[in-house]
Amino acid sequence: MTSSSALDAGRTAAAERRWAEAYELLARVDATDGLASSDLELLATVALLRGEPPASIAALSRAYEAHLAGEDTAGAARSAGWLALNLIELGDFTRSVTWAARAMRVANAMAEPGALAGFVRLAPAVAQLGSGEPGEARRRFEEVLTIAERHGDGELAAVTRLGLGKTLIEMGAIAEGFGCFDGAMTAVAAGDVAPVPAGVISCAVISDAIMAFDLDRATAWTGVLDRWCRDQPEMITFSGQRHALQAGLHLIRGAWGEASTAAELALSRFRAGDYRAVYGAPYQLAELGRLRGAFHSAEESYRRAGESGWEPQPGLSLLHLAVGRTQRAQEEIRRSAAGADPFTRRFLLPAVVEIEVAAGDVEAARRAVDELRAAGRSTPTPMLAATVAAEEARMLLVAGDPSAALAAARDATGAWQALGAPYERARSRVTAGRALLELGDREAAHVEFRGAREVFAALGADPALAELADLMGDRPAGVLTARELEVLRLVSTGLTNRAIGARLSLSEKTVARHLSNIFGKLGLSTRAAATAYAYENGLV
Template sequence: MVEIVDQTPPDRALVDKPLDVHAVGDWQATYDWFVAGKTNGELSGADLVALAEAAWWLGKIDESLDAFTRAHRIFVDVGQTADAAMAAFYLGLHTGLRGDVSKGAGWMRRCYHLLDEIPECAAHGFPLYLETAQALGRGDTDTAMASATRMHTLGRTLANTDLVAVGVLCEGKTLVALGQLDEGLALLDEAMLMVSTGEVTPFWSGAIYCHVMSVCHELTDLRRASEVTKSATQWCSPLPDANLYPGICRVHRAQVLQLHGSWDDAMTEALRAHADTVNVNSGVASDARYEVAEILRLRGDLAGAEESLRAAHELGADPQPGLALIRLAQGNTEAAASSIRTALADEHLSRSARSRLHLAQLEIAFAAGDLDTARRASAALTEAAQTHSGSGLAAAATRARGAVLLAEGKAVTALPVLRTACRQWQQLEAPYETARTRLLLAETYRGLGDDDAVALELDAAATVFERLGALPDIQRVAALRGASTAPGGLSTREIEVLRLIAAGNSNREIATALFLSERTVHRHVANVFTKLGVTSRSAATAYAFENGIVDPRRR
């Protein structure tokens, strides 16, 4: 432990050089200098702040918190209240990020008490960063915008570029949460410009990178996400792996790699991000584990996916929609539908979070034969995507509309919509999503009787799925290749239901045979009747025999 003599040591030779080194970001040199100086026993509050920051950048969180704590004590003792408040702020921030929420909140309360004692200064601005984040977390955009604007204004008044940049960032995030995407993204670009021109100090530069990457991921804005992630990766390259920012960057890089079809690389980045941050920031570690779960789910390792998702949840991640999609893949459609309904009941969800849930709800609704829910989910996605053309969200909304039309038996109308969705995903360089769209196109062409087009789409999709190791999708391609051409636009499941109807089975008997609930069977039967234009089981049975869905010899 370094002994503290007083606030201004008589001999500044020890600290002048490390403070200069600290100013240009050579964290290891700063840390080594101060640690070597412990025999002198002469470190001021400012010296300890520099040591705390250097230790934080090097991933030495315990030493960083200890140095900030001792700096805070000195600042209080010598009456440097603003500096004491800032030390308390960083203690609250770093302690909370590490997962000790109660202790972090205690430091923040101390920060506010100290700020109450002094006239308004830059130190009053930085706690507004956390106030904005907390307000957005509970859906209170009015409070979030008020805090962000005050931070921005205070920064302009005091010529503090960190406050200006973070204020602009928070204003942009709030506008995005309000659905004003063009205006919000323009402000995020402005904050990024301040970072790229060197106007923002390293800590807040990293924070801005992290928030912008997060917004890009939430909006499925693949182009912007790729650009920002590439820039952030370059910015993080000199930093030690133990630092928080490289871990955050790796999570976002994993998300981009997954969408661009580099699943092995995405898995590597996510696992490394988890290992590097699990003792530094539980939130980042949980995001990394969630990403691992997603890749495992897509590859058909449902046990591994659920194990990883539970680990993510223990670290603080919301398990939805991943858990619902795992239940769907396990064949438990009712549990999947219930999970999504529960998740969507949260009134404080952001637009982007709600959209991700609607995407999962759509998939689950199709499996359950619940076209009404599928229509509502599709409409919600279309509304959310209206303000952000050219994004993955827009492509997903287009595909959803086509899928609903196909499920309604409107293959002719669905075809141009699904073609557009496929083109949108191709332009975004998202091979897996393109391949999934091709499967819908294959079903559409089958309904129109174009077997050559069916084969082309299935072959193209299979090539991607096999390269990625997407086993469930590979099996789906095989099922579609083996399915006979079904009239009326019936899905494979609906053909199974119709055959059992023709065999004289009741809904309860069909549910038992297909391991479905009676409610799900009722929906499938209703869809079959709608697509075939019949109103009775006997008419549906006649249709099945007349169109070769059931062997006529079974009459």
């Protein structure tokens, strides 16, 4: 194939979103004959979508130089503007500032820059958003949006609405922020946005919808992202994040098998080059492991998620709680909530309530419930209403008001059922059962417990099952506690009792006692037998 025909084939492949073929052909032509400025821009886009950010940055830098050499100032401003935005995505803020300044300088020298006058202001606005001055960021995004609308640039308007929406949310105007997201996603769904900004917008707004307890938007927007990714199966960037977001929704919906598959796919796509999944892929694997009782592997996955620079919260604190490290859970969730912006803090509040309840600080739990309830009044969603009722029930139970706790738990049970969230519904039934026990109605309590047990067993929620067995007083002899499961998993890795104690903040004597209980319950006598049991039963 000649260079000319290879170039034409590469352009066609890119137009048809056959990204692997497009990247191979365009890179080949570039290596042998070099590419013109517009084709270098195309190569930059294709490389980014194939999970090759350094190659993308290099191609876009060369496109900028080629545009300048050809006196194409519009092309130069465009290339510099995208470089500034892409470098922010990659965390290279110093180089982003440099390229943003170049973009502004080139555009300002143009007699009629048109929508480019807004586009080159976009990266500085995004940088301003991360600087802790949302008021100034809002002003800048509104300026860009005005320019985009004046010149009929729908793509620029969509990207700007993402930034403006995030700014409004940071300022506490959550409903208005999501209104901006609606506009951005309408453009994405209509196919009016190019691949890179479409992926950025979709993944960002879905993540925020989940944090806002807005299950309807998260589900609808994930459907758009899923269809978009399916239409271009050779795309790597955004594909891992797509699977991670799907895993989170599957967990809520009780489709834990699908969640496991999605989380593994997210991790594989991250390894293939989707750098954007660096947090979501391991975090969702950790969440599934925590809920199923695979505590050791969950902790490792939370650690990997934390290496991204984002705190793996609230999952890590809830894991500490599950394995009995209550004080550590309390310290970490308090620190995270205190240092979070208001929007993130609201997302952490349900875990704050659960952990404070377990730690016995009823007043701290009450304050968190009040804060969560206030959020529900300002931006109500069905999932947030269910969450408020569930956490209020937990708090009221330990506060000594079982009647009110029972009413709240039943409200939560109905709300979770309407949302199609079986695990959370079962947890609320357990709270209702606890309240009924406090009220002396043991028979009604066990009806709630049995209903919850069926759900936990179907999902494979071993920690919840073990807790429920204790409540019902019928724990089978062979059922291990959550702590015993954790000790067994660590034994299976070859750790000594001392090393296990150091890992779990337990004394060596306590570890030995747990191991003795494990041997007795399982009818085993050696560490090797315990290791074999763990592997045979899928515990590691």
